[in-house]
Amino acid sequence: MAPSPIIRLSKVSKSFKDVQAIKDLSFTVSKGEIVGLLGPNGAGKTTVVRLINGVIAADAGTVEIFGQSPLAESNSIRSRTGVLTESAGLYGHMTAKENLAFFARIYGVQDYPSRIDMLLQEFGLAEYKDRKAETFSTGMRKRLGIAKALIHRPDVLFLDEPTTGLDPEASRDLLGYIKELNARDGVTIVLATHLLRQVQELCHRFLFLHRGQLIESGTLRQLEDKYLKSFQVKVESDLKVEGPSYRGFPLQQVEPGVLIFTVETKSQVPELLRQILSEASVYSAEILGRDLETLYFNVRGNFRG
Amino acid sequence: MDRRAMWAIAIKDIKAIRSSVQVWLPMILVPIVMCALIPGGMIYGVRRFGIEGMGNMGNMDSLAKLIDSLPPGSLRDTITSFDSPEKQVLYFVLNHLFVSFFLIIPLMLSSVITANSFAVEKERGTLETLLFSPVEIRTLFAGKVLSAFIPGMAVTFLCGLVYGIVVNVLAYPLFEELIFPTLNWAVLLLWTIPAVILFAIFINVIISAKVKGFQEAYQLSGLLVLPVLALVLGQALGALVLDTQWLLWGGAMVLALAMGMLGFISRHFDRNRLFESQVS
Protein backbone atom coordinates (compact mmCIF):
# COMPACT_ATOMS: atom_id res chain seq x y z
CA MET A 1 0.00 0.00 0.00
CA ALA A 2 1.47 3.31 -1.01
CA PRO A 3 1.12 5.86 1.77
CA SER A 4 -0.65 9.04 0.77
CA PRO A 5 1.61 12.01 0.08
CA ILE A 6 1.85 14.57 2.84
CA ILE A 7 3.61 17.12 0.63
CA ARG A 8 2.93 17.60 -3.03
CA LEU A 9 4.54 20.10 -5.37
CA SER A 10 3.40 20.26 -8.91
CA LYS A 11 5.03 22.34 -11.63
CA VAL A 12 6.18 24.93 -9.12
CA SER A 13 8.25 27.91 -10.25
CA LYS A 14 9.65 30.78 -8.26
CA SER A 15 11.83 33.70 -9.31
CA PHE A 16 13.56 36.40 -7.34
CA LYS A 17 13.97 39.44 -9.54
CA ASP A 18 16.14 38.06 -12.34
CA VAL A 19 17.06 34.74 -10.71
CA GLN A 20 14.86 31.73 -11.38
CA ALA A 21 15.31 29.84 -8.13
CA ILE A 22 12.79 27.05 -8.81
CA LYS A 23 11.71 25.82 -12.19
CA ASP A 24 8.80 23.54 -12.93
CA LEU A 25 9.40 21.45 -9.84
CA SER A 26 7.19 18.48 -9.02
CA PHE A 27 7.61 15.88 -6.28
CA THR A 28 5.80 14.30 -3.36
CA VAL A 29 6.79 13.27 0.12
CA SER A 30 4.92 10.54 1.95
CA LYS A 31 4.11 10.23 5.60
CA GLY A 32 6.93 8.74 7.63
CA GLU A 33 9.60 9.23 4.97
CA ILE A 34 13.01 10.77 5.40
CA VAL A 35 13.62 12.56 2.13
CA GLY A 36 16.95 14.10 1.24
CA LEU A 37 16.72 17.28 -0.78
CA LEU A 38 20.15 17.40 -2.33
CA GLY A 39 22.07 19.76 -4.52
CA PRO A 40 24.91 22.25 -4.49
CA ASN A 41 24.63 25.70 -2.95
CA GLY A 42 22.14 27.78 -4.87
CA ALA A 43 20.25 24.73 -6.18
CA GLY A 44 17.04 25.96 -4.55
CA LYS A 45 16.77 23.74 -1.46
CA THR A 46 16.07 26.51 1.01
CA THR A 47 13.56 28.05 -1.37
CA VAL A 48 11.69 24.75 -1.54
CA VAL A 49 11.47 24.56 2.26
CA ARG A 50 10.15 28.12 2.35
CA LEU A 51 7.59 27.46 -0.37
CA ILE A 52 6.23 24.38 1.38
CA ASN A 53 5.83 26.36 4.60
CA GLY A 54 4.09 29.21 2.84
CA VAL A 55 6.45 31.93 3.97
CA ILE A 56 7.02 32.73 0.32
CA ALA A 57 4.57 32.29 -2.50
CA ALA A 58 5.18 30.39 -5.74
CA ASP A 59 4.87 32.25 -9.04
CA ALA A 60 3.31 29.25 -10.74
CA GLY A 61 2.24 25.71 -9.94
CA THR A 62 0.70 24.35 -6.76
CA VAL A 63 2.15 23.54 -3.39
CA GLU A 64 0.21 21.35 -0.99
CA ILE A 65 0.94 20.16 2.49
CA PHE A 66 -1.52 18.06 4.50
CA GLY A 67 -3.78 18.43 1.50
CA GLN A 68 -3.98 22.22 1.76
CA SER A 69 -2.27 25.23 0.29
CA PRO A 70 0.26 26.56 2.79
CA LEU A 71 -0.73 30.09 1.81
CA ALA A 72 -4.43 29.72 2.49
CA GLU A 73 -4.27 27.55 5.59
CA SER A 74 -0.91 28.68 6.73
CA ASN A 75 -1.37 28.95 10.47
CA SER A 76 -2.96 25.58 11.01
CA ILE A 77 -0.27 24.14 8.76
CA ARG A 78 2.55 25.91 10.50
CA SER A 79 1.53 24.46 13.83
CA ARG A 80 2.09 21.01 12.30
CA THR A 81 5.50 21.70 10.80
CA GLY A 82 8.83 22.35 12.47
CA VAL A 83 11.73 24.03 10.73
CA LEU A 84 15.42 24.16 11.49
CA THR A 85 16.63 27.09 9.42
CA GLU A 86 20.22 27.37 8.25
CA SER A 87 21.04 29.87 11.00
CA ALA A 88 19.11 27.80 13.59
CA GLY A 89 17.25 31.02 14.54
CA LEU A 90 17.96 31.13 18.26
CA TYR A 91 18.16 34.07 20.63
CA GLY A 92 21.81 34.26 21.63
CA HIS A 93 21.30 36.26 24.79
CA MET A 94 18.77 33.73 26.08
CA THR A 95 19.61 30.40 27.67
CA ALA A 96 18.75 27.10 26.02
CA LYS A 97 15.81 26.73 28.35
CA GLU A 98 14.57 30.28 27.79
CA ASN A 99 14.73 29.80 24.04
CA LEU A 100 12.60 26.68 24.23
CA ALA A 101 10.16 28.30 26.67
CA PHE A 102 9.76 31.26 24.35
CA PHE A 103 8.98 29.12 21.32
CA ALA A 104 6.66 26.93 23.42
CA ARG A 105 4.58 30.04 24.11
CA ILE A 106 4.74 31.09 20.49
CA TYR A 107 3.47 27.67 19.39
CA GLY A 108 0.91 27.48 22.20
CA VAL A 109 2.36 24.34 23.76
CA GLN A 110 0.48 23.61 26.99
CA ASP A 111 2.68 21.26 29.01
CA TYR A 112 5.88 22.96 28.09
CA PRO A 113 8.04 22.73 31.21
CA SER A 114 8.04 18.95 31.00
CA ARG A 115 8.34 19.02 27.21
CA ILE A 116 11.39 21.26 27.48
CA ASP A 117 13.09 19.02 30.03
CA MET A 118 12.47 16.03 27.84
CA LEU A 119 13.86 17.68 24.71
CA LEU A 120 16.92 19.02 26.50
CA GLN A 121 17.56 15.53 27.79
CA GLU A 122 17.03 13.92 24.43
CA PHE A 123 19.37 16.26 22.58
CA GLY A 124 22.11 16.03 25.18
CA LEU A 125 21.67 19.62 26.35
CA ALA A 126 20.31 19.06 29.86
CA GLU A 127 23.50 20.12 31.58
CA TYR A 128 23.78 23.26 29.43
CA LYS A 129 20.18 24.35 29.85
CA ASP A 130 21.07 27.52 31.74
CA ARG A 131 23.85 28.56 29.40
CA LYS A 132 23.26 31.29 26.87
CA ALA A 133 22.81 30.04 23.32
CA GLU A 134 25.53 32.38 22.04
CA THR A 135 28.11 30.37 24.00
CA PHE A 136 27.13 27.13 22.26
CA SER A 137 29.20 25.31 19.66
CA THR A 138 27.68 24.95 16.20
CA GLY A 139 26.70 21.37 17.00
CA MET A 140 24.93 22.37 20.19
CA ARG A 141 23.17 25.21 18.40
CA LYS A 142 21.88 22.87 15.73
CA ARG A 143 20.67 20.45 18.38
CA LEU A 144 18.92 23.21 20.26
CA GLY A 145 17.49 24.41 16.95
CA ILE A 146 16.03 20.96 16.30
CA ALA A 147 14.68 20.76 19.85
CA LYS A 148 13.05 24.13 19.19
CA ALA A 149 11.62 22.88 15.91
CA LEU A 150 10.13 19.89 17.74
CA ILE A 151 8.68 21.77 20.70
CA HIS A 152 5.10 21.53 19.40
CA ARG A 153 5.36 17.91 18.26
CA PRO A 154 5.17 18.61 14.52
CA ASP A 155 4.19 15.96 12.00
CA VAL A 156 6.76 17.14 9.48
CA LEU A 157 10.22 18.38 10.27
CA PHE A 158 12.28 20.44 7.81
CA LEU A 159 16.01 20.49 8.37
CA ASP A 160 17.99 22.96 6.30
CA GLU A 161 21.68 22.08 6.22
CA PRO A 162 21.59 20.45 9.67
CA THR A 163 25.17 19.16 9.50
CA THR A 164 26.87 22.09 7.80
CA GLY A 165 29.66 23.37 10.02
CA LEU A 166 29.69 20.29 12.25
CA ASP A 167 32.66 18.03 12.78
CA PRO A 168 32.16 14.38 11.75
CA GLU A 169 31.36 13.23 15.26
CA ALA A 170 28.79 15.94 15.89
CA SER A 171 27.25 15.20 12.50
CA ARG A 172 26.97 11.54 13.30
CA ASP A 173 25.31 12.26 16.65
CA LEU A 174 22.87 14.66 15.07
CA LEU A 175 21.94 12.28 12.29
CA GLY A 176 21.45 9.60 14.94
CA TYR A 177 18.91 11.80 16.71
CA ILE A 178 17.11 12.42 13.44
CA LYS A 179 16.95 8.75 12.58
CA GLU A 180 15.54 7.91 15.98
CA LEU A 181 12.98 10.66 15.76
CA ASN A 182 11.70 9.21 12.54
CA ALA A 183 11.79 5.59 13.65
CA ARG A 184 10.24 6.14 17.07
CA ASP A 185 7.78 9.00 16.53
CA GLY A 186 7.10 8.58 12.84
CA VAL A 187 8.01 12.19 12.11
CA THR A 188 8.25 12.84 8.37
CA ILE A 189 11.55 14.53 7.63
CA VAL A 190 12.67 16.69 4.74
CA LEU A 191 16.41 17.20 4.95
CA ALA A 192 18.07 19.75 2.69
CA THR A 193 21.82 19.50 2.36
CA HIS A 194 24.74 19.72 0.00
CA LEU A 195 26.71 17.19 2.06
CA LEU A 196 25.69 13.97 0.35
CA ARG A 197 28.05 11.60 2.06
CA GLN A 198 26.57 12.22 5.48
CA VAL A 199 22.95 11.55 4.66
CA GLN A 200 23.41 8.57 2.37
CA GLU A 201 22.56 6.11 5.14
CA LEU A 202 19.85 8.21 6.73
CA CYS A 203 17.46 9.13 3.94
CA HIS A 204 14.95 6.73 2.51
CA ARG A 205 14.76 8.62 -0.73
CA PHE A 206 16.66 11.36 -2.50
CA LEU A 207 15.64 14.31 -4.63
CA PHE A 208 18.45 15.80 -6.66
CA LEU A 209 18.00 19.48 -7.32
CA HIS A 210 20.04 21.34 -9.88
CA ARG A 211 19.43 25.02 -10.63
CA GLY A 212 15.93 24.77 -9.28
CA GLN A 213 15.01 21.69 -11.27
CA LEU A 214 14.51 18.13 -10.12
CA ILE A 215 17.03 16.16 -12.14
CA GLU A 216 16.53 12.78 -10.49
CA SER A 217 14.88 11.09 -7.54
CA GLY A 218 14.70 7.66 -5.99
CA THR A 219 16.06 5.36 -3.32
CA LEU A 220 19.75 4.57 -3.21
CA ARG A 221 18.96 1.16 -4.69
CA GLN A 222 16.92 2.62 -7.54
CA LEU A 223 19.62 5.13 -8.34
CA GLU A 224 22.29 2.42 -8.32
CA ASP A 225 20.32 0.25 -10.67
CA LYS A 226 19.75 3.12 -13.01
CA TYR A 227 23.15 4.75 -13.01
CA LEU A 228 25.74 2.12 -12.23
CA LYS A 229 26.21 0.38 -15.56
CA SER A 230 29.27 -1.43 -14.34
CA PHE A 231 30.76 -2.00 -10.90
CA GLN A 232 34.30 -1.78 -9.81
CA VAL A 233 35.31 -4.38 -7.25
CA LYS A 234 38.38 -3.73 -5.21
CA VAL A 235 39.96 -6.99 -4.10
CA GLU A 236 42.88 -7.45 -1.78
CA SER A 237 44.46 -10.73 -2.79
CA ASP A 238 47.73 -12.50 -3.41
CA LEU A 239 46.48 -13.50 -6.85
CA LYS A 240 49.18 -13.40 -9.49
CA VAL A 241 47.89 -12.04 -12.81
CA GLU A 242 49.44 -10.66 -15.96
CA GLY A 243 47.71 -8.44 -18.53
CA PRO A 244 44.60 -6.21 -18.55
CA SER A 245 42.02 -8.88 -17.75
CA TYR A 246 41.40 -11.95 -15.65
CA ARG A 247 39.02 -14.64 -16.94
CA GLY A 248 37.16 -12.05 -18.98
CA PHE A 249 36.94 -9.40 -16.24
CA PRO A 250 38.82 -6.16 -17.04
CA LEU A 251 41.43 -5.54 -14.41
CA GLN A 252 43.65 -2.83 -13.00
CA GLN A 253 46.43 -3.39 -10.55
CA VAL A 254 46.66 -0.26 -8.38
CA GLU A 255 49.38 -1.50 -6.08
CA PRO A 256 50.89 -4.85 -5.30
CA GLY A 257 48.19 -7.06 -3.81
CA VAL A 258 45.33 -4.67 -4.64
CA LEU A 259 43.30 -5.35 -7.77
CA ILE A 260 40.32 -3.54 -9.20
CA PHE A 261 38.00 -5.62 -11.40
CA THR A 262 35.13 -4.34 -13.47
CA VAL A 263 31.92 -6.40 -13.54
CA GLU A 264 28.71 -5.68 -15.36
CA THR A 265 26.21 -6.74 -12.74
CA LYS A 266 26.36 -7.27 -9.04
CA SER A 267 25.53 -10.93 -9.53
CA GLN A 268 28.91 -11.43 -11.20
CA VAL A 269 30.72 -10.55 -8.00
CA PRO A 270 30.36 -13.95 -6.26
CA GLU A 271 31.43 -15.70 -9.45
CA LEU A 272 34.55 -13.52 -9.71
CA LEU A 273 35.43 -14.12 -6.08
CA ARG A 274 34.95 -17.88 -6.41
CA GLN A 275 37.34 -17.93 -9.33
CA ILE A 276 40.01 -16.00 -7.44
CA LEU A 277 39.55 -18.11 -4.32
CA SER A 278 40.09 -21.28 -6.34
CA GLU A 279 43.69 -20.26 -6.94
CA ALA A 280 44.60 -17.61 -4.31
CA SER A 281 43.54 -15.96 -1.03
CA VAL A 282 41.16 -13.00 -0.71
CA TYR A 283 41.68 -10.69 2.26
CA SER A 284 38.95 -8.20 1.45
CA ALA A 285 36.58 -7.20 -1.29
CA GLU A 286 34.39 -4.14 -1.77
CA ILE A 287 32.29 -2.57 -4.46
CA LEU A 288 33.53 0.92 -5.30
CA GLY A 289 31.53 3.90 -6.42
CA ARG A 290 28.29 2.93 -4.73
CA ASP A 291 28.20 6.05 -2.66
CA LEU A 292 25.71 8.77 -3.18
CA GLU A 293 28.34 11.23 -4.29
CA THR A 294 29.41 9.07 -7.21
CA LEU A 295 25.78 8.51 -8.11
CA TYR A 296 25.15 12.21 -7.92
CA PHE A 297 27.92 12.96 -10.38
CA ASN A 298 26.56 10.31 -12.69
CA VAL A 299 23.11 11.85 -12.45
CA ARG A 300 24.48 15.28 -13.16
CA GLY A 301 26.66 14.08 -16.01
CA ASN A 302 23.61 12.44 -17.55
CA PHE A 303 21.50 15.53 -17.06
CA ARG A 304 23.96 17.73 -18.88
CA GLY A 305 24.55 15.22 -21.64
CA MET B 1 -4.85 37.83 18.49
CA ASP B 2 -2.85 35.30 20.46
CA ARG B 3 -2.18 37.12 23.73
CA ARG B 4 0.18 34.56 25.11
CA ALA B 5 2.40 34.80 22.06
CA MET B 6 2.12 38.60 22.05
CA TRP B 7 3.29 38.85 25.65
CA ALA B 8 5.98 36.25 25.06
CA ILE B 9 7.40 38.47 22.31
CA ALA B 10 6.98 41.67 24.32
CA ILE B 11 8.64 40.27 27.44
CA LYS B 12 11.44 38.67 25.47
CA ASP B 13 12.17 41.99 23.74
CA ILE B 14 12.03 43.98 26.96
CA LYS B 15 14.49 41.57 28.53
CA ALA B 16 16.67 41.80 25.43
CA ILE B 17 17.17 45.53 26.05
CA ARG B 18 19.63 44.54 28.77
CA SER B 19 21.94 42.91 26.27
CA SER B 20 22.06 45.89 23.92
CA VAL B 21 24.21 48.69 25.26
CA GLN B 22 23.18 51.17 22.56
CA VAL B 23 19.67 50.89 23.92
CA TRP B 24 19.98 50.74 27.69
CA LEU B 25 22.76 53.29 28.02
CA PRO B 26 20.66 56.16 26.60
CA MET B 27 17.71 54.86 28.62
CA ILE B 28 19.68 55.54 31.78
CA LEU B 29 21.83 58.48 30.73
CA VAL B 30 19.20 60.59 29.06
CA PRO B 31 16.89 60.78 32.09
CA ILE B 32 19.82 61.48 34.41
CA VAL B 33 21.20 64.25 32.24
CA MET B 34 18.01 65.77 30.89
CA CYS B 35 15.79 65.36 33.92
CA ALA B 36 18.19 65.78 36.80
CA LEU B 37 21.59 67.27 35.94
CA ILE B 38 20.55 69.99 33.49
CA PRO B 39 17.50 71.34 35.38
CA GLY B 40 19.27 70.87 38.71
CA GLY B 41 22.38 72.68 37.51
CA MET B 42 20.30 75.47 36.10
CA ILE B 43 18.31 76.07 39.28
CA TYR B 44 21.45 75.86 41.35
CA GLY B 45 23.25 78.35 39.09
CA VAL B 46 20.42 80.84 39.09
CA ARG B 47 20.04 80.63 42.85
CA ARG B 48 23.77 80.91 43.44
CA PHE B 49 24.77 83.53 40.91
CA GLY B 50 21.53 85.22 39.94
CA ILE B 51 20.47 86.06 36.41
CA GLU B 52 23.29 88.52 35.86
CA GLY B 53 25.90 86.00 36.98
CA MET B 54 24.50 83.38 34.62
CA GLY B 55 24.32 85.83 31.75
CA ASN B 56 27.50 84.95 29.98
CA MET B 57 27.08 81.22 30.71
CA GLY B 58 23.60 80.27 29.71
CA ASN B 59 22.28 83.29 27.91
CA MET B 60 19.84 83.81 30.73
CA ASP B 61 19.85 87.49 29.98
CA SER B 62 18.35 87.09 26.56
CA LEU B 63 15.83 84.67 28.07
CA ALA B 64 14.62 87.45 30.29
CA LYS B 65 14.15 89.60 27.21
CA LEU B 66 12.33 86.73 25.54
CA ILE B 67 9.82 86.51 28.37
CA ASP B 68 8.96 90.13 27.76
CA SER B 69 8.03 89.28 24.20
CA LEU B 70 5.84 86.26 25.06
CA PRO B 71 2.38 86.27 23.51
CA PRO B 72 -0.39 87.13 25.96
CA GLY B 73 -1.90 84.12 27.75
CA SER B 74 -1.79 82.17 30.95
CA LEU B 75 1.92 81.39 30.73
CA ARG B 76 2.78 85.03 30.37
CA ASP B 77 0.37 85.94 33.16
CA THR B 78 1.85 83.37 35.51
CA ILE B 79 5.38 84.39 34.70
CA THR B 80 4.80 88.09 35.07
CA SER B 81 3.16 87.43 38.42
CA PHE B 82 6.57 86.46 39.85
CA ASP B 83 8.39 89.26 41.57
CA SER B 84 12.00 88.51 40.54
CA PRO B 85 13.63 87.92 37.14
CA GLU B 86 15.24 84.78 38.61
CA LYS B 87 11.87 83.24 39.28
CA GLN B 88 10.51 84.37 35.94
CA VAL B 89 13.36 82.86 33.97
CA LEU B 90 13.38 79.61 35.95
CA TYR B 91 9.65 79.17 35.60
CA PHE B 92 9.89 79.82 31.88
CA VAL B 93 12.65 77.28 31.42
CA LEU B 94 11.37 74.61 33.79
CA ASN B 95 7.70 74.65 32.97
CA HIS B 96 7.85 75.76 29.36
CA LEU B 97 11.07 74.92 27.54
CA PHE B 98 11.44 71.54 29.19
CA VAL B 99 8.07 70.43 27.91
CA SER B 100 9.48 69.93 24.44
CA PHE B 101 12.64 68.31 25.79
CA PHE B 102 10.36 65.78 27.41
CA LEU B 103 8.93 64.95 24.02
CA ILE B 104 12.35 64.16 22.60
CA ILE B 105 13.30 61.59 25.22
CA PRO B 106 10.51 59.03 24.68
CA LEU B 107 10.55 59.69 20.95
CA MET B 108 14.20 58.75 20.66
CA LEU B 109 14.06 55.88 23.11
CA SER B 110 11.08 54.14 21.61
CA SER B 111 12.58 54.62 18.13
CA VAL B 112 15.85 53.04 19.18
CA ILE B 113 14.13 50.17 20.97
CA THR B 114 11.90 49.36 18.00
CA ALA B 115 14.59 49.67 15.36
CA ASN B 116 16.95 47.62 17.47
CA SER B 117 14.54 44.81 18.20
CA PHE B 118 13.83 44.33 14.51
CA ALA B 119 17.51 44.67 13.63
CA VAL B 120 18.56 42.02 16.11
CA GLU B 121 15.89 39.58 14.94
CA LYS B 122 16.99 40.07 11.36
CA GLU B 123 20.66 39.73 12.08
CA ARG B 124 20.29 36.54 14.11
CA GLY B 125 17.83 34.90 11.73
CA THR B 126 15.22 34.71 14.47
CA LEU B 127 12.73 36.75 12.46
CA GLU B 128 12.86 33.99 9.84
CA THR B 129 12.17 31.41 12.55
CA LEU B 130 9.25 33.46 13.85
CA LEU B 131 7.79 33.79 10.36
CA PHE B 132 7.91 30.00 10.05
CA SER B 133 5.87 29.72 13.25
CA PRO B 134 2.09 30.05 13.38
CA VAL B 135 2.32 33.42 15.10
CA GLU B 136 0.27 36.00 13.23
CA ILE B 137 1.97 39.08 11.88
CA ARG B 138 -0.26 41.39 13.90
CA THR B 139 0.54 39.44 17.06
CA LEU B 140 4.22 39.79 16.24
CA PHE B 141 3.86 43.53 15.65
CA ALA B 142 1.72 43.97 18.76
CA GLY B 143 4.42 42.28 20.84
CA LYS B 144 7.05 44.54 19.34
CA VAL B 145 4.94 47.64 19.94
CA LEU B 146 4.40 46.72 23.59
CA SER B 147 8.08 46.03 24.03
CA ALA B 148 8.87 49.62 23.06
CA PHE B 149 5.79 51.27 24.55
CA ILE B 150 6.22 49.89 28.06
CA PRO B 151 9.87 50.93 28.50
CA GLY B 152 9.12 54.24 26.75
CA MET B 153 6.35 55.05 29.21
CA ALA B 154 8.34 53.74 32.15
CA VAL B 155 11.25 56.03 31.31
CA THR B 156 8.87 58.93 30.75
CA PHE B 157 7.28 58.53 34.17
CA LEU B 158 10.63 57.98 35.80
CA CYS B 159 11.87 61.15 34.14
CA GLY B 160 8.80 63.02 35.33
CA LEU B 161 9.32 61.77 38.86
CA VAL B 162 13.02 62.61 38.96
CA TYR B 163 12.39 65.97 37.34
CA GLY B 164 9.60 66.74 39.79
CA ILE B 165 11.74 65.93 42.78
CA VAL B 166 14.80 67.83 41.53
CA VAL B 167 12.78 70.88 40.52
CA ASN B 168 10.66 71.05 43.64
CA VAL B 169 13.48 70.38 46.07
CA LEU B 170 15.93 72.80 44.49
CA ALA B 171 13.48 75.52 43.51
CA TYR B 172 11.41 75.50 46.68
CA PRO B 173 13.69 77.84 48.63
CA LEU B 174 13.28 80.40 45.85
CA PHE B 175 9.59 80.04 45.05
CA GLU B 176 8.36 78.88 48.45
CA GLU B 177 5.75 76.81 46.69
CA LEU B 178 5.75 73.67 44.52
CA ILE B 179 5.98 74.66 40.86
CA PHE B 180 5.75 71.10 39.49
CA PRO B 181 3.55 69.53 38.23
CA THR B 182 1.26 71.91 36.46
CA LEU B 183 -1.81 70.81 34.52
CA ASN B 184 0.38 71.09 31.43
CA TRP B 185 2.72 68.41 32.70
CA ALA B 186 -0.11 66.06 33.55
CA VAL B 187 -1.54 66.38 30.03
CA LEU B 188 1.92 65.98 28.54
CA LEU B 189 2.84 62.86 30.49
CA LEU B 190 -0.52 61.12 30.32
CA TRP B 191 -1.75 62.07 26.88
CA THR B 192 0.70 63.74 24.52
CA ILE B 193 3.74 61.62 25.24
CA PRO B 194 1.92 58.26 25.00
CA ALA B 195 0.58 59.41 21.63
CA VAL B 196 4.04 60.50 20.50
CA ILE B 197 5.54 57.19 21.63
CA LEU B 198 2.97 55.18 19.69
CA PHE B 199 3.55 57.33 16.64
CA ALA B 200 7.31 56.86 16.87
CA ILE B 201 6.95 53.11 17.32
CA PHE B 202 4.62 52.70 14.35
CA ILE B 203 6.88 54.77 12.11
CA ASN B 204 9.80 52.65 13.20
CA VAL B 205 7.91 49.43 12.63
CA ILE B 206 7.21 50.59 9.08
CA ILE B 207 10.79 51.68 8.49
CA SER B 208 12.24 48.52 10.01
CA ALA B 209 9.94 46.28 8.05
CA LYS B 210 10.83 48.08 4.82
CA VAL B 211 14.57 48.49 4.93
CA LYS B 212 17.14 45.72 5.18
CA GLY B 213 19.95 47.12 7.28
CA PHE B 214 19.45 48.74 10.64
CA GLN B 215 21.85 51.59 9.88
CA GLU B 216 19.25 52.82 7.42
CA ALA B 217 16.52 52.30 9.99
CA TYR B 218 18.34 54.35 12.59
CA GLN B 219 19.11 57.11 10.13
CA LEU B 220 15.57 57.34 8.81
CA SER B 221 14.03 57.28 12.25
CA GLY B 222 16.50 59.93 13.37
CA LEU B 223 14.61 62.28 11.06
CA LEU B 224 11.65 61.98 13.44
CA VAL B 225 13.43 64.18 15.91
CA LEU B 226 13.44 67.08 13.45
CA PRO B 227 9.81 68.18 13.92
CA VAL B 228 10.29 68.04 17.68
CA LEU B 229 13.45 70.08 17.38
CA ALA B 230 11.36 72.60 15.48
CA LEU B 231 9.01 72.70 18.47
CA VAL B 232 11.92 73.22 20.83
CA LEU B 233 13.21 76.03 18.66
CA GLY B 234 9.78 77.60 18.34
CA GLN B 235 9.39 77.51 22.08
CA ALA B 236 12.85 78.80 22.74
CA LEU B 237 12.26 81.72 20.41
CA GLY B 238 9.00 82.46 22.16
CA ALA B 239 7.07 81.99 18.95
CA LEU B 240 5.20 79.00 20.31
CA VAL B 241 3.61 78.31 23.65
CA LEU B 242 2.77 74.67 24.25
CA ASP B 243 -0.14 75.30 26.56
CA THR B 244 -2.62 72.70 27.78
CA GLN B 245 -4.92 73.09 24.82
CA TRP B 246 -2.08 72.82 22.41
CA LEU B 247 -0.87 69.65 24.11
CA LEU B 248 -4.34 68.12 24.04
CA TRP B 249 -4.87 68.88 20.36
CA GLY B 250 -1.34 68.01 19.41
CA GLY B 251 -1.67 64.67 21.19
CA ALA B 252 -4.96 63.97 19.42
CA MET B 253 -3.44 64.79 16.06
CA VAL B 254 -0.41 62.62 16.62
CA LEU B 255 -2.64 59.80 17.84
CA ALA B 256 -4.80 60.08 14.74
CA LEU B 257 -1.69 59.89 12.58
CA ALA B 258 -0.52 56.89 14.57
CA MET B 259 -3.84 55.12 14.02
CA GLY B 260 -3.58 55.84 10.34
CA MET B 261 -0.18 54.22 10.32
CA LEU B 262 -1.50 51.25 12.25
CA GLY B 263 -4.08 50.79 9.52
CA PHE B 264 -1.35 50.97 6.92
CA ILE B 265 0.74 48.44 8.80
CA SER B 266 -2.07 45.92 9.11
CA ARG B 267 -3.05 46.29 5.46
CA HIS B 268 0.42 46.38 4.05
CA PHE B 269 2.49 43.80 5.89
CA ASP B 270 1.65 40.17 5.48
CA ARG B 271 3.90 37.22 6.10
CA ASN B 272 5.12 36.89 2.54
CA ARG B 273 5.92 40.58 2.14
CA LEU B 274 7.72 40.67 5.42
CA PHE B 275 9.64 37.51 4.61
CA GLU B 276 10.70 38.67 1.17
CA SER B 277 11.82 42.07 2.41
CA GLN B 278 13.51 40.94 5.61
CA VAL B 279 14.99 37.51 5.09
CA SER B 280 17.78 37.08 2.60
Ligand SMILES: Nc1ncnc2c1ncn2[C@@H]1O[C@H](COP(=O)(O)OP(=O)(O)O)[C@@H](O)[C@H]1O
Ligand atom coordinates in the same frame (compact mmCIF):
# COMPACT_ATOMS: atom_id res chain seq x y z
N1 LIG C 1 15.33 36.12 -1.10
C1 LIG C 1 16.03 35.94 -2.23
N2 LIG C 1 16.30 36.98 -3.03
C2 LIG C 1 17.00 36.83 -4.17
N3 LIG C 1 17.49 35.66 -4.61
C3 LIG C 1 17.27 34.57 -3.86
C4 LIG C 1 16.54 34.66 -2.63
N4 LIG C 1 16.47 33.42 -2.10
C5 LIG C 1 17.12 32.59 -2.95
N5 LIG C 1 17.60 33.28 -4.01
C6 LIG C 1 18.36 32.71 -5.14
O1 LIG C 1 17.70 31.52 -5.51
C7 LIG C 1 18.62 30.50 -5.76
C8 LIG C 1 18.36 29.32 -4.86
O2 LIG C 1 18.69 29.67 -3.54
P1 LIG C 1 18.49 28.71 -2.30
O3 LIG C 1 17.12 28.18 -2.30
O4 LIG C 1 18.92 29.46 -1.10
O5 LIG C 1 19.52 27.55 -2.62
P2 LIG C 1 20.16 26.45 -1.66
O6 LIG C 1 19.42 26.47 -0.37
O7 LIG C 1 20.02 25.19 -2.40
O8 LIG C 1 21.60 26.83 -1.48
C9 LIG C 1 20.00 31.11 -5.58
O9 LIG C 1 20.46 31.51 -6.85
C10 LIG C 1 19.73 32.29 -4.71
O10 LIG C 1 20.68 33.29 -4.95
Ligand SMILES: [Mg+2]
Ligand atom coordinates in the same frame (compact mmCIF):
# COMPACT_ATOMS: atom_id res chain seq x y z
MG1 LIG D 1 20.15 26.78 1.48
